[in-house]
Amino acid sequence: MAQIPMKFDVVVVGAGPAGSAAAYLLAKKGFRTLLVDRGRGLGDKELFGGRVYAQPLRDVWPELDKEAPIQRWVTRERISVVSGDNVITVEYKAGSKKSFTALLPQLASWMSRKAEQAGAVFVNEVTVDELVVKDGKFVGVRSGSDVIEADVVIDAEGVNRLLLERAGIVERLKPDHIALGVKEVLRTGAPQLEAAFGIDSDEGVAWVVVGDVTRGVPGGGFIYTNKDTVSIGVVLHLRHALEAVEKGILKDHVSELVEGFRLHPFFRKLWKDATISEYGAHLTIEGGLKFSPPRLVYPGLLIVGDAAGFLLSTGVNYRGVDYAVYSGKLAAEAVEYARDHGGLTYENLKAYEEKVKGSFMYRDLIRHTAAEALMNNPELFSKLPGLMTKVLAGIYEQDYSVKTPFEAITEALTSEGVDLFSLISLAWLAVRGL
Amino acid sequence: MSAAQAAQVKREEPKQMKLEDILQSDVWNVDEEPHIVIDYTKCEKCEAKPCVYLCPAGCYTLVGDKVVFSYEWCVECGTCRVICPMDAIKWDYPKSGHGIIYRFT
Numbered sequence: 001m002a003q004i005p006m007k008f009d010v011v012v013v014g015a016g017p018a019g020s021a022a023a024y025l026l027a028k029k030g031f032r033t034l035l036v037d038r039g040r041g042l043g044d045k046e047l048f049g050g051r052v053y054a055q056p057l058r059d060v061w062p063e064l065d066k067e068a069p070i071q072r073w074v075t076r077e078r079i080s081v082v083s084g085d086n087v088i089t090v091e092y093k094a095g096s097k098k099s100f101t102a103l104l105p106q107l108a109s110w111m112s113r114k115a116e117q118a119g120a121v122f123v124n125e126v127t128v129d130e131l132v133v134k135d136g137k138f139v140g141v142r143s144g145s146d147v148i149e150a151d152v153v154i155d156a157e158g159v160n161r162l163l164l165e166r167a168g169i170v171e172r173l174k175p176d177h178i179a180l181g182v183k184e185v186l187r188t189g190a191p192q193l194e195a196a197f198g199i200d201s202d203e204g205v206a207w208v209v210v211g212d213v214t215r216g217v218p219g220g221g222f223i224y225t226n227k228d229t230v231s232i233g234v235v236l237h238l239r240h241a242l243e244a245v246e247k248g249i250l251k252d253h254v255s256e257l258v259e260g261f262r263l264h265p266f267f268r269k270l271w272k273d274a275t276i277s278e279y280g281a282h283l284t285i286e287g288g289l290k291f292s293p294p295r296l297v298y299p300g301l302l303i304v305g306d307a308a309g310f311l312l313s314t315g316v317n318y319r320g321v322d323y324a325v326y327s328g329k330l331a332a333e334a335v336e337y338a339r340d341h342g343g344l345t346y347e348n349l350k351a352y353e354e355k356v357k358g359s360f361m362y363r364d365l366i367r368h369t370a371a372e373a374l375m376n377n378p379e380l381f382s383k384l385p386g387l388m389t390k391v392l393a394g395i396y397e398q399d400y401s402v403k404t405p406f407e408a409i410t411e412a413l414t415s416e417g418v419d420l421f422s423l424i425s426l427a428w429l430a431v432r433g434l
Numbered sequence: 435m436s437a438a439q440a441a442q443v444k445r446e447e448p449k450q451m452k453l454e455d456i457l458q459s460d461v462w463n464v465d466e467e468p469h470i471v472i473d474y475t476k477c478e479k480c481e482a483k484p485c486v487y488l489c490p491a492g493c494y495t496l497v498g499d500k501v502v503f504s505y506e507w508c509v510e511c512g513t514c515r516v517i518c519p520m521d522a523i524k525w526d527y528p529k530s531g532h533g534i535i536y537r538f539t
Contacts, residue, residue, distance in 0.1 A: 038527055038528075038530060038531070039531070039535070040463055040531040040532075040535060041535065043536070044534070044535045044536060045510065045533075045534070045536065046536055046539070047536055047539040048539070103537075103538050103539065104536075104539060105536050105537055105538065105539065124531070125530040125531030126530050127527050127528070127529060127530045143530065144530070159512070160512040160515075160527075162525075162526065162527070172515075173512065173515065173516045174516065175516050175517055178516055180488065180490065180511065180513050182490045183539055184456070185538040185539055229538065231539070236488075238488075238513070238516055238517055241484075241488055241517075242482075242484050242488070242517050242519075245482055245484040245487050245488065246482040246484065250487060251487075252487070253453065253486075253487055253492060254487060254488050254489075254490050255453045255456065255490060255492065256450065259450045259451060259456075260450075262448075263448050263449070263450060268448050272448075275459075276451070276456055276459045277459055277537075277538050278459050278460060278536065278537060278538040278539050279456045279457060279459055279460055279490075279509075280460065280490075280509050280511075280534070280536055280539045281490035281491070281509050281511040281513065282511050283511055283512050283513065283516070
């Protein structure tokens with residue numbers, strides 16, 4: 001068996017945000033660190049929605065704002081409810097710049113280059129087939145016939161987590177806590193983009209869309225403005241998408257949903273004359289900690305990023321990249337702690353779990369369950385956009401008589417076939433979740 | 435990459451693009467061997483065939499009442515493995531350095 005004749009302190013699997021952050025900090029702390037990725041070039045396998053919250057990244061890279069490939073700082077938040085051609089939009093003009101849009105191949109490349117500059121060995125074109133176990137401890141990784149040994153393996157393999165499954169740590173992925181995101185990047189040009197979205201050159205928009213873009217399947221659509229491109233896409237909860245196909249409700253191919261969104265009469269003028277630069281898809285976590293493996297630390301192994309279930313989805317806020325980076329940071333700190341407290345033993349590495357439990361991510365993942373109540377009620381989810389637009393139609397679309405709000409609401413309830421009781425119970429679930 | 439950029443068609447009137455045309459915007463380094471293998475004895479017994487609708491790259495197409503699979507345009511999302519009701523999909527990432535090459539997403 002051919003062996004790379006070098007043993008590392010730490011091998012990190014996956015050069016996404018989580019793995020790159022861990023490798024960067026470990027290399028900086030003096031650990032002999034190997035970062036491997038299956039892509040041919042940097043960032044080849046990276047895809048996400050499009051927005052990153054900056055502050056947790058600054059904890060790792062204080063130079064972020066000056067150096068990172070930031071597309072646009074988000075200054076405007078929009079949320080739209082769509083029912084047929086009817087659209088309700090709320091816009092919030094933010095007072096500060098907390099998040100930015102990005103193209104993940106670029107951002108992840110920047111992060112993994114940072115790791116390399118800090119002294120980590122970066123090797124691409126390596127698909128890890130297996131985590132290597134010896135005497136009940138993880139001792140390295142195998143790719144083909146090559147085995148690379150390390151005192152600690154950091155698993156940053158991402159959402160599909162084949163390696164954890166093969167190691168018997170997690171079960172096969174189920175559709176319950178998983179959503180599918182399908183995305184198009186549309187090239188419009190910066191001046192056209194700014195004119196269409198009504199923003200200045202130093203502004204950016206993050207836009208969440210719910211309703212008919214998913215044909216009633218729980219999920220949503222998104223729009224993020226980059227410098228001269230727009231990222232758009234549709235996210236479907238796989239459990240509900242599967243049921244919709246089985247019941248014959250979803251009869252179109254999922255790409256047609258994204259196309260329907262791109263061509264929607266209200267939205268299409270935002271990217272008039274655009275060309276499609278790229279099309280892709282990625283699975284995303286919807287269950288938060290329900291998706292987490294039983295433990296985050298095993299002898300010789302730490303689990304970070306998507307593979308660990310670190311993604312928050314509230315229905316309005318989506319935090320994945322910053323959670324990934326922050327978990328990579330906590331893992332690196334735990335390895336440092338272990339070294340400084342007698343060695344990289346299982347007992348010492350457990351500091352990672354403690355650090356996670358004391359972090360803002362963990363607290364937020366536990367606190368935010370409001371979206372789940374709605375997502376777990378697909379029938380109501382599909383009816384709510386129609387209901388809301390009908391209420392506004394009742395108020396705004398008038399010939400002679402002006403309806404009272406009460407009339408508008410009760411008429412909308414009747415025409416959409418929603419009884420007041422289920423609406424109140426949903427509101428209760430949402431309030432309880434909040 | 436230049437071939438893909440050249441393939442980008444500027445639209446005059448907004449109309450829905452076929453998936454095969456949308457996929458022209460992407461770049462792959464296709465492996466000679468498939469990274470996904472279908473067990474057709476299991477697959478044939480499936481009624482709903484959700485892969486046909488939910489695989490974003492359209493790797494699963496219906497020919498008559500049978501699913502035909504091609505791996506070349508796979509975007510490596512993992513959806514098919516998660517939704518297959520028959521557990522008929524043996525799914526792996528492409529061999530080192532192969533598969534989709536994202537540039538903008």
